[in-house]
Amino acid sequence: MIKKKINCWEYMGCGLEPGGKNSAEKGVCPAASDRSFSGINSGKNAGRFCWAVTGTHCDSERQGCFSDKRKQCHKCDFFHMVAAEEGTQNLRTKFLRFVQSSQGEKSILKNLSLKTFRSGDRFVFQEKKTGEAYIIRKGSCIVLVEKNGELHPVDHRGEGDIVNMSALFTGEPSMANVEAETEIEAWVIKKSEFEAIPESDPGLWKFLTEIVADRFDSKRPTSYRTIGKYLATDIIGRGGYSIVYKGIEIATKKNVAIKMIRHHIALDSDFLEKLRKEAEIINKLYHDNIIKVFDMVERYRTVFIIMEYLEGESILEKIQQDKKIVPHFAINYLIQSCMAIEYAHNKSILHKDINPGNIMVLNNGKVKLVDFGLACYVQDDDELFDGAIPYLAPELIKGEAANLESEIYALGISAFEMVAGKRPYPEENQSAFTRMRCVQEIPDPSLIVPELPKNLKQFIVKACRIDSKERYPNIGEAIKELRYEEDQISLGIKNIDIIAQTHIGLVKPSNEDRYLVRTMDDNALLLAVADGLGGNVSSDVAAEITKDRLSGLKYLKPGKEAEDLDTFARDLDLIIHNKAQADSGLTYMATTLACVVLKSDMIHWLNAGDSRFYILRDDQLLQITQDHTLARILVEEGRLKPEDADEHCSSKILDQCLGYGMCDPETGSIRVKKNDLIILATDGMYKMVKGKTILQTLKANTTLEEKIEALMNSALESGGEDDITLVIAHIKEILT
Known part of the structure; x- marks a missing residue:
């Protein structure tokens, strides 16, 4: 069982939290009410960072600022308990975890020196370059931002944390001061040593992804969470090659999504080139039914893609949740998808990965075609066997190049899956499945969904024809079929x-x-x-x-x-x-x-x-x-x-x-x-x-x-x- 991380008022039993037994008489303690510190050390408000908050009510006295009460607080059992707990918490982003599993010849610590800082020593200075970062071996420190001549505590770091990380990734001046709370032993890692980390050490690069991801966590100071013109707020998704944040464009306050590529992936030059190509392609597409990419920022030894923030769910998620999609809704989604495909094709671009997972439905019903990672220009198709296999047209399986007809086929299979809740061919045996769809037309979807509107049935059947010449010659004809209603x-x-x-x-x-x-x-x-x-x-x-x-x-x-x-x-x-x-x-x-x-x-x-x-x-x-x-x-x-x-x-x-x-x-x-x-x-x-x-x-x-x-x-x-x-x-x- 995971031990609950308790806040200071719970540990002390002072009753000075909002609604506490003594709060009416003595007032609410700032440590229990200052929301700007919420999340630091996993506490509520400043409940596990109380020693940094001015004016707290401890030992029946109102205390001063953090520097005035430093010695007194550092004798407190609660301070030492939090320091001990934070030293082992969140091992996903603790450098010590990597150290313990990386003691061989490639260990990054093999040639690093140790430095000692006394309690109260400032060893990182705001707006100054140091060219080195520190990995805390023992002790803890406090992060202080200076504004208008005043120091503001904003964060706390303990054993296993990296301090002054920007010196390694960007070489830019520090965004804050850092002072030792207790005596600190720290390994010193210089930028030149960091850049010499071998690319062949994927474990370390995966770890560094988590370090950078933690930097942009919502509990961190704002200055830590800026990426160029953008501010990361919350992690909203993790995938095999990226971590996605909700964020804002600082100047306009517009919501954006920020996709951070994992470091071990970013090392792959071919993958980076694909990303740049994807961004270049989407930048040419400005359509209501296609996701927008606003920017691409290379920082912290990786790449951030800034794109439109979408609130909704994919067609695949809808199918998984509801089993099937009502035909009227399916027609709606398909028409919008057709508009996106047609627009892209008119710009000489093929998506090449049309499937329910890449069709997003926003909360207002609008459809967005996403993930152009396999997209290419019509004249540049490389004939690679790309895309989700169940949606690949027969001619692609035979080695032919992608074209508009193969896009239509993929949408037709997606449409079948929407209304039937499953794809048209049995897929248990991969080789049999591949042969079948090259020689056998899909089953009549109206036999599975008797209430299927005639125009939707006709669209699915024609879009999925084995012979590409028997499919729709253009997207306009497909849209016309979908829009046709018998009451016309x-x-x-x-x-x-x-x-x-x-x-x-x-x-x-x-x-x-x-x-x-x-x-x-x-x-x-x-x-x-x-x-x-x-x-x-x-x-x-x-x-x-x-x-x-x-x-x-x-x-x-x-x-x-x-x-x-x-x-x-x-x-x-x-x-x-x-x-x-x-x-x-x-x-x-x-x-x-x-x-x-x-x-x-x-x-x-x-x-x-x-x-x-x-x-x-x-x-x-x-x-x-x-x-x-x-x-x-x-x-x-x-x-x-x-x-x-x-x-x-x-x-x-x-x-x-x-x-x-x-x-x-x-x-x-x-x-x-x-x-x-x-x-x-x-x-x-x-x-x-x-x-x-x-x-x-x-x-x-x-x-x-x-x-x-x-x-x-x-x-x-x-x-x-x-x-x-x-x-x-x-x-x-x-x-x-």
Whole structure:
């Protein structure tokens, strides 16, 4: 059993800790409350570093600064207990541990001299170069930072610790003073001797990695934890070739991740060259779905890679945790991964290691492609057998060079694993596994996942074809397959061409939008979009009810179209409200609705909420409906500029919708002209795409299919933060 490291108030029983029995009468002791010392010697606050804290309450007296009470504290049993415990603690970073296992011919201590320092001696001086470091054999010392003429204790070092390490690694001046607390015996190691350490001693270099890692631990002084322009805060991961820290860029306070390469790896010149190449490649890639590398710093005889800090988990971790990934989520992740691969390929770069472990999903649902360690330029592929073997395309196994088709194959295998929870081929026998995937197509994933959407199944099957020529010729085709939903139509009726499409976006787990295109009993054309509200599993129910009710609307009475639409909306508002009241699982559900009915040359429209009805006429985009939001009210009152309304936080607060039992919809009528474009859109489109881009896309000399695809792509490339629904109708002729 590991002995608990107790704090001074626990050892002394003084009762002066926060909430202690004597703290109300005598006050809380600074040793129990000064958080700036927390962690030193494994203590809480300064609980195991109390002798360095000014104004402590010990022996019923308030004490002075550390230099005034040095002699008294060093007679204390608690001080000696801590010194003894710290001499054996954390052997991972204690030099004595290495010494005890390294007494042969290569021992670094073989030719080192011993120095003795008396209690109170200062043997390292802030801002001065010494060219030597000290390995404490016996005794302990205190680290002091001088600021504005005052000395501030910041750390404590004991047996087995290295003091003034920067003299060895960088040769820079010391960042602090160091004074002997007790008499010290220390080995002296000079920079020239350190640099002569043989590269053939991997044990020592692994140890030095731990020494440097310990230097950047969060309990160390800030000055110790700086790496160029960056400050390391917490260790967040350890791998075979690196240790990763969370950190900040000091000037901007921006969070970063800092990957420190282990020293025995950094000695490998080929590996270092790969790192430099990886950094060079990623520096050329600036895409929302690709991790960013900001800097590469070579210090302390190793390399630090400064990169974007990501909060989330990999696809592999999600599979391990949940067994499978819901198809809607899988489509979302795959589309974003495709965008990253396509962008990199357009920059003539191949990732070469696409697999679930290298696809990160952030907490906001955004995907990041990471680890470009095997990446290369398309023209420079070295045909090496690189990458995770289960995801290698058959042609790579046969020795061919990597290409876009092999990237698509790896993503296809990853997609199979996402939805099925396993890879497509049995892998118990490696040689049989290798042969099988070169001659046998993957099994139909829908036999394992019967509810698999058709477009996702088709993507997986085509992406994993053995013959690379049968895969997608480009990433655009793969994205188009993944984005296709069966609830999508393109049709012409009489004098009008119509296209409509909805997309789940890149963040939400389900699509809460609905659209409807139909002719009514009197041959009038009805177009509508609805955006479900509620923020939970019921969010799409209100939109579905709305679509169902509109499907049953037979006609609008001539001359009373606006009145009929108003009545329809108010009745529907109560229907949704009453259904929500009757079912606790549907509480707060509601929906927006933008609906138009085209009769002859007149459009009669209805609006409740912030879905929109536009007309493109004579190269001008006219917004016919107005958003029922707080932003609109603020604009009308002169408290908000119209051009700022869409970006203002008040644009997210609706003052009208269907489902709360108090809807007051707006209705109107407008005459249409030949070549008008009628556009209905939910906010997932117009809040992600600038009005100028919408106008240019609609004006372009392209088909309706190309227009809607371009607008959908624009919304997704801008983040796809909401469901996206569009209905576009082209009036080719006016019929009377």
